[in-house]
Amino acid sequence: MIGCGSAAELRGGLGIRVSENAELVAVADIDGDLARDYAAQHEIPRWYASGQELIEDPDVEVVYIATPNRFHHPYTIAAARAGKQVLCEKPFATSLEENLEMIEECKKAGVLLSVSYYRRFYPNVQRAKRLIDSGVIGKITLAGIHATHFLGEHHTPDAAPRRWLIEKDMAGAGVFQRAGSHRIDVLVYLLGPVSEVYAFTEQMGDGYDVDDASVATVRFESGAQGFFAMHHTVSNSQTDWIEICGTEGRILLDPLDEGRVVVETADGRKEYQDDIPEATTLPIIDDFVRAIETGTPTICPAEEALKTNQVIYTGYRSSVEGRSLPVGP
Ligand SMILES: NC(=O)c1ccc[n+]([C@@H]2O[C@H](COP(=O)([O-])OP(=O)(O)OC[C@H]3O[C@@H](n4cnc5c(N)ncnc54)[C@H](O)[C@@H]3O)[C@@H](O)[C@H]2O)c1
Numbered sequence: 001m002i003g004c005g006s007a008a009e010l011r012g013g014l015g016i017r018v019s020e021n022a023e024l025v026a027v028a029d030i031d032g033d034l035a036r037d038y039a040a041q042h043e044i045p046r047w048y049a050s051g052q053e054l055i056e057d058p059d060v061e062v063v064y065i066a067t068p069n070r071f072h073h074p075y076t077i078a079a080a081r082a083g084k085q086v087l088c089e090k091p092f093a094t095s096l097e098e099n100l101e102m103i104e105e106c107k108k109a110g111v112l113l114s115v116s117y118y119r120r121f122y123p124n125v126q127r128a129k130r131l132i133d134s135g136v137i138g139k140i141t142l143a144g145i146h147a148t149h150f151l152g153e154h155h156t157p158d159a160a161p162r163r164w165l166i167e168k169d170m171a172g173a174g175v176f177q178r179a180g181s182h183r184i185d186v187l188v189y190l191l192g193p194v195s196e197v198y199a200f201t202e203q204m205g206d207g208y209d210v211d212d213a214s215v216a217t218v219r220f221e222s223g224a225q226g227f228f229a230m231h232h233t234v235s236n237s238q239t240d241w242i243e244i245c246g247t248e249g250r251i252l253l254d255p256l257d258e259g260r261v262v263v264e265t266a267d268g269r270k271e272y273q274d275d276i277p278e279a280t281t282l283p284i285i286d287d288f289v290r291a292i293e294t295g296t297p298t299i300c301p302a303e304e305a306l307k308t309n310q311v312i313y314t315g316y317r318s319s320v321e322g323r324s325l326p327v328g329p
């Protein structure tokens with residue numbers, strides 16, 4: 001694992017530590033003290049102050065990249081060239097060119113490249129998938145995302161512990177990518193690719209170098225319409241829902257991260273409570289190991305994640321150009 005920060009503690013790092021199918025043999029961080037402390041705390045055999053050294057460790061078979069977004073691309077290329085399988089944190093990379101090169105290098109090296117869009121595995125998302133695929137809500141006509149996460153500490157940027165999140169050079173982009181990537185990915189997983197997007201990606205907070213206020217209207221290849229709202233501007237509340245509507249009813253995931261599902265059809269209104277495990281990334285870690293062992297695709301291969309990231313890149317271009325654009329290069 002490269003990067004021993006928040007994702008290392010709460011996301012992929014936790015998933016690897018609790019998985020019975022994977023072992024965390026080495027960790028690295030550009031801040032060597034962090035890597036050393038993480039290794040000591042979690043009884044990891046080796047630590048490095050350089051990602052490259054970890055990649056060269058012969059015991060390392062898979063590299064999980066949990067650094068700021070800017071380094072996803074160079075570490076993926078380096079890991080692929082060293083013949084290591086790669087699990088990359090979201091949001092995959094920060095440009096289409098980087099994504100394509102990462103995919104190409106991993107293909108050339110014959111290694112898997114997967115992206116940690118772990119919400120695909122959420123039991124509420126899986127329930128929605130079963131319901132949609134079995135036609136319970138009919139033909140899908142409309143889907144919406146509304147996510148407002150207040151980045152409190154980042155409103156005083158000098159004091160922010162993860163300031164890189166609002167620096168364009170390190171993060172690549174703001175909330176449309178940050179909160180958007182996971183949620184757009186859920187809709188791509190459930191409904192298929194987005195074909196057209198018209199977005200407004202703007203800054204409203206002080207000291208931000210990236211968008212903190214973004215909305216978009218989209219059309220899916222299936223013909224369904226969609227609307228996305230992702231903001232870091234709303235204090236004293238947190239909204240995080242995804243709604244999918246069809247000719248026979250609707251499904252509401254609200255809040256997405258807490259597992260509540262509402263289904264409304266001709267049979268009336270039903271509510272379900274699905275448990276989201278604490279180790280949210282455990283299924284994606286186990287799925288990755290399964291894919292290596294069986295030679296079959298992961299649930300979120302890079303080519304699939306690319307569909308999500310292309311919506312994001314096209315959305316930002318659309319905002320600059322002030323018009324709707326077809327999703328793609
Ligand atoms: N924190 C979360 O809950 C979370 C959730 C999902 C995805 N992610 C993704 O995980 C990645 C890391 O995010 P985070 O929240 O853990 O950030 P973080 O700032 O908490 O941790 C990043 C770590 O990477 C280290 N680092 C920076 N540059 C490096 C380099 N060149 N080589 C090696 N180490 C380097 C930093 O010292 C830091 O310890 C991001 O891509 C983010 O989008 C985070």
